[in-house]
Amino acid sequence: MTDRPLPFSPDAGPLAVVVSDLTVDRGQVRALDAVSLSAPRGEITVLLGPNGSGKSTLLQALLGLVTPTTGSVRLLGTSVHGALRSGRVAAVPQADGIDEHFPVTAAEVVMQGRRHFTGPWRRPSGRDRDAVADALERVGLSGLASRRIGELSGGQRRRVMLARCLAQEADLLLLDEPFNGMDAGSEEVYIDVLRELTAGGRTVLVSTHHLGTVERLADSVALLNGSLVAHGPVAETTTPHVLSTLLGARLPGAADSTPDAAASPVTDRAVS
Numbered sequence: 021m022t023d024r025p026l027p028f029s030p031d032a033g034p035l036a037v038v039v040s041d042l043t044v045d046r047g048q049v050r051a052l053d054a055v056s057l058s059a060p061r062g063e064i065t066v067l068l069g070p071n072g073s074g075k076s077t078l079l080q081a082l083l084g085l086v087t088p089t090t091g092s093v094r095l096l097g098t099s100v101h102g103a104l105r106s107g108r109v110a111a112v113p114q115a116d117g118i119d120e121h122f123p124v125t126a127a128e129v130v131m132q133g134r135r136h137f138t139g140p141w142r143r144p145s146g147r148d149r150d151a152v153a154d155a156l157e158r159v160g161l162s163g164l165a166s167r168r169i170g171e172l173s174g175g176q177r178r179r180v181m182l183a184r185c186l187a188q189e190a191d192l193l194l195l196d197e198p199f200n201g202m203d204a205g206s207e208e209v210y211i212d213v214l215r216e217l218t219a220g221g222r223t224v225l226v227s228t229h230h231l232g233t234v235e236r237l238a239d240s241v242a243l244l245n246g247s248l249v250a251h252g253p254v255a256e257t258t259t260p261h262v263l264s265t266l267l268g269a270r271l272p273g274a275a276d277s278t279p280d281a282a283a284s285p286v287t288d289r290a291v292s
């Protein structure tokens with residue numbers, strides 16, 4: 021830990037994620053440079069940045085998948101290792117890693133979220149099966165429970181992966197670019213579920229390079245570009261002015277320096 025003050029001090033009580041002065045080198049590339057940020061419990065924090073800005077690296081560091089060069093991470097008030105071992109952290113990587121030809125149903129994928137309850141060898145109980153059915157219902161996929169995962173659309177598969185997080189009953193969800201290639205209907209369901217989760221006190225950290233979903237999704241936005249360039253409410257972090265000057269992203273209206281343009285959140289483009 022360092023004495024460097026966190027850039028965002030929420031009033032919403034204890035913090036689910038605390039990243040302090042985190043630097044991560046990947047080979048010759050400094051993927052993250054002295055990033056400090058925090059995510060309050062019961063909120064959705066969006067990691068927004070262009071390709072290669074370090075969003076996945078940050079999420080991987082939170083999951084102990086990359087070793088920091090310097091700095092530290094605390095999840096749910098404990099170490100990364102302790103939080104992961106407790107089963108209270110659920111993650112969906114950018115690529116779901118599902119082999120399309122693997123003969124596994126949507127319900128069986130969601131049941132993987134119950135591993136912490138069933139253990140690796142025990143048969144699922146009625147409670148586990150109920151949890152899986154509830155999770156699939158919440159993401160609107162009850163009718164596809166016995167469909168082979170490889171036969172689902174990309175958006176449906178992402179909803180299945182979210183249902184797996186729900187079945188896990190995790191307190192903290194780490195989601196890497198879940199909206200990539202997702203149709204509008206799936207996106208709406210997905211955002212509704214995340215909002216329900218945070219209303220119930222769960223915490224979500226989600227990365228995206230799409231501005232279109234941010235306003236509906238985020239309680240706060242952390243703008244990444246190797247380092248943390250801004251962190252705060254949507255209205256203050258997604259204006260053309262902030263995005264163009266701090267992030268260097270090419271955006272419509274970014275050159276327009278009128279106060280109105282500078283103050284308006286940009287919501288219909290990807291950060292490229």
Ligand SMILES: Nc1ncnc2c1ncn2[C@@H]1O[C@H](COP(=O)(O)OP(=O)(O)OP(=O)(O)O)[C@@H](O)[C@H]1O
Binds near residue numbers: 047050051074078
């Ligand atoms: N396995 C790796 N080995 C070496 N360098 C890597 C590796 N993974 C990522 N990088 C580099 O680290 C930097 C950050 O990449 P990262 O994947 O974290 O960005 P990102 O914001 O998630 O990008 P995207 O939106 O494209 O997923 C980039 O310069 C990238 O080339």
